[in-house]
Amino acid sequence: MNMKYLWGIISAICFGSLTTFAKLSMLDSNAETTLILRFLLVSSIIFIFILLFKDIKLLNIIKNPYKLILLGIFFSFETIFFWWALGDMDIIPFLALFWSYPMMILLINSVLEYKINLKSIFLVILGFFGVFLATGGFESLCF
């Protein structure tokens, strides 16, 4: 596998530990408190990092703030719907459905860029089916 895929693999491994650490941290506090504390700490660490090792002027986005604000809004709503839905359904079908998002990227690509690649469609749907089985989604629906 090519080295350019390494960052994605490391990112997936980091995200993969989310459920375990979230479960452990929720032994001490509720989900909302953990979430807000996490975001506050991350923002502070990044701010200190930029202050010490980069240029504080980087944070001046006044010329073109819209895309960054939209990015923050997308991330916020992803988080809000994620936690809201998590409280309303079992973890296994929840996770199995959440991993449909690469299929949604495929859909957005086809709508915005008129890109339709049959191999991509096949592999992304096959991968989703694999995730559905691996997370126990099939068993939770049938038994």
Add this chain to the structure above:
Amino acid sequence: MLLGVVGVLFAALFCALYSKLNESLDYEISVRLFYQFMIAIPLVYFLLGNIQMADIISITLIGWVHILALVLIVSLGGYGFNILSIKKIGALKTGTLDYIEPMVGISLAILIFGESMSALQVIGWAIILFTLINIKRI
């Protein structure tokens, strides 16, 4: 349950939109992460709520270690490398690589919580591996 399904599909949709938008941004990773989390703090606070000072005070030392692990591994590592990956290979391939996540989650559940895997889950792992081996074709 139906509301939960709608909710999780919206979460997946916003996750896809977030990944696609990241493809077209020129800002440094640290700047993107800073604003992403800064914008999320008030929105999450007002829409999810339920945060009391007493909850924060009652967190034990080991609880703070877990939160710090979430901050460093998931928030900084996960999102930082995710944006780097989107810049290199695009949102779709990065999203497909994320299929590794359940494999990691299940491995940790087996190692830490002593859970076991069924035959169907093993087949699921094999299918994910097949997809990842063929990721160049996406």
